[in-house]
Amino acid sequence: MSEVELQGIKKQYEGAERPVIPDLALTVPSGQMAVLVGPSGCGKSTTLRMVAGLEEPTAGTIKIGGRDVTHVAPAERDIAMVFQSYALYPHMTVFENMAFGLRIKHLPEAEIQTRVFAAAESLGLRPYLERRPKALSGGQRQRVAIGRAVVRAPKVFLFDEPLSNLDAKLRSDMRREIARIHQASKTTSMYVTHDQIEAMTLADMIVVLKDGVIQQIGTPVDIYERPANRFVAGFFGTPSMNFLTADLKATAGRELARGPGFEIPLAARTGLRPAKDAVGKVVVGVRPERLSLVGNTDDVALSGEVAMREVLGAEVVLHLDSAAGPLTVRTDAGSAPRPGDTVQVWLDPKAIHVFDGATELRL
Ligand SMILES: Nc1ncnc2c1ncn2[C@@H]1O[C@H](COP(=O)(O)OP(=O)(O)OP(=O)(O)O)[C@@H](O)[C@H]1O
Ligand SMILES: [Mg+2]
The missing domain is CATH 3.40.50.300 (P-loop containing nucleotide triphosphate hydrolases)
Incomplete structure (x- = not known):
């Protein structure tokens, strides 16, 4: 031993x-x-x-x-x-x-x-x-x-x-x-x-x-x-996780992360209890591979303009400017968007990470 x-x-x-x-x-x-x-x-x-x-x-x-x-x-x-x-x-x-x-x-x-x-x-x-x-x-x-x-x-x-x-x-x-x-x-x-x-x-x-x-x-x-x-x-993941600063809203038993141009339901992900967890700032994290150009039911749409397109062989990384801040999307190289295009990207509320806005600890 x-x-x-x-x-x-x-x-x-x-x-x-x-x-x-x-x-x-x-x-x-x-x-x-x-x-x-x-x-x-x-x-x-x-x-x-x-x-x-x-x-x-x-x-x-x-x-x-x-x-x-x-x-x-x-x-x-x-x-x-x-x-x-x-x-x-x-x-x-x-x-x-x-x-x-x-x-x-x-x-x-x-x-x-x-x-x-x-x-x-x-x-x-x-x-x-x-x-x-x-x-x-x-x-x-x-x-x-x-x-x-x-x-x-x-x-x-x-x-x-x-x-x-x-x-x-x-x-x-x-x-x-x-x-x-x-x-x-x-x-x-x-x-x-x-x-x-x-x-x-x-x-x-x-x-x-x-x-x-x-x-x-x-x-x-x-x-x-x-x-x-x-x-x-x-620190982990390439490209790095996207972070969206948001207000935590708890209304009528529903918890939402609301920021410029987006509103993400949190209940499924964090189990925050509105009575206990007061309204405050949170940071929503989503990995570039969990943002998609194709939406499913319940996905949240974010809109942005393609600033850069990096081709990595089988995959492509799109860098977008959005109202919520810069967004990075990793998708397959066949995807069409080019710099200057405005696109919608879709976020699965179950694929997000939520961090306390003040302590930065995972919620
Ligand atoms: N012999 C030394 N005397 C004084 N300071 C030192 C000495 N060795 C390391 N340090 C300092 O201690 C800190 C940690 O150094 P360390 O070499 O452990 O870092 P590291 O995590 O291995 O970094 P890297 O990834 O660059 O190798 C640094 O700020 C470094 O400048
Ligand atoms: Mg070292």
Whole structure:
């Protein structure tokens, strides 16, 4: 068992006015992959580096497999970390780079060979074992860096944007490779990425951070379908969710979000009780793929002028100017509207997200 547990973690760098991480609690259950996402500078790498032992927390406790490692040296934590810059030893062959951590642990030569060959096989590195890193492509080097972590069979893998130096094709190959390795080894992992596809496909749990504060922890589906607040809603999804500012009206037992040019019934979606929930401001969120150029019964119409049309192959993204503000619609590439056209788009009241106008929390 190698659950990772962070309790009451605070991190304030020396000389800094405010802590990067004020008070963080996070448990990654044994065998799970937690993916950390959030804007640049929100403290993702800092969190990983504290788990690795490369940074000391200002306060709080870090446990791995129940053991308090807060003040334990990195080498004694039984973790392996893969960075964006793979930092291989240039004078060593691929084999020796991968074997290095095992030699330090004085594993028998036969065991070292078995582990390195197995990892090299699964990562497609067998032909390169005798080469030096400078004779490898970027993608091959990154494989060596991953292989070097894998052979150690650590309690915990830490990945800090391991694929962001690779081109799109290699990235998706390596993403699947990492998923396969995780499936096979079931090693507790923490993975930082800016890539939403990586986050959605690799994560057992996604941790969304903003300014060192956890906004939501959930499965990829949770995060996408039930974002806890407006920030999470806007952070996940490409293009981003549309937000419409509206007044919440509760009249005659019906709840409505009313804004310029639209009136959306809310009862089905939020279950707000008019007696309890006073009239106020709300923000209605709707994903671009949930706006349609074709309406169904009960759909709400919004009208706007096409400002831009982006063709993405099979799909097209229409950017509209409407009375309610800018709207983004994702639809199939065969759709007709062109810049300058005025179109009606349809919103399914059951497909919306509603956030409190003041707290921005999901209602
Ligand atoms: N050694 C350091 N000394 C002082 N401040 C630091 C140090 N390392 C990081 N910081 C600051 O801490 C904050 C969080 O940095 P961190 O590297 O954890 O962000 P991140 O979420 O990994 O961002 P990115 O997505 O850009 O990698 C940033 O404001 C950064 O400037
Ligand atoms: Mg970082």
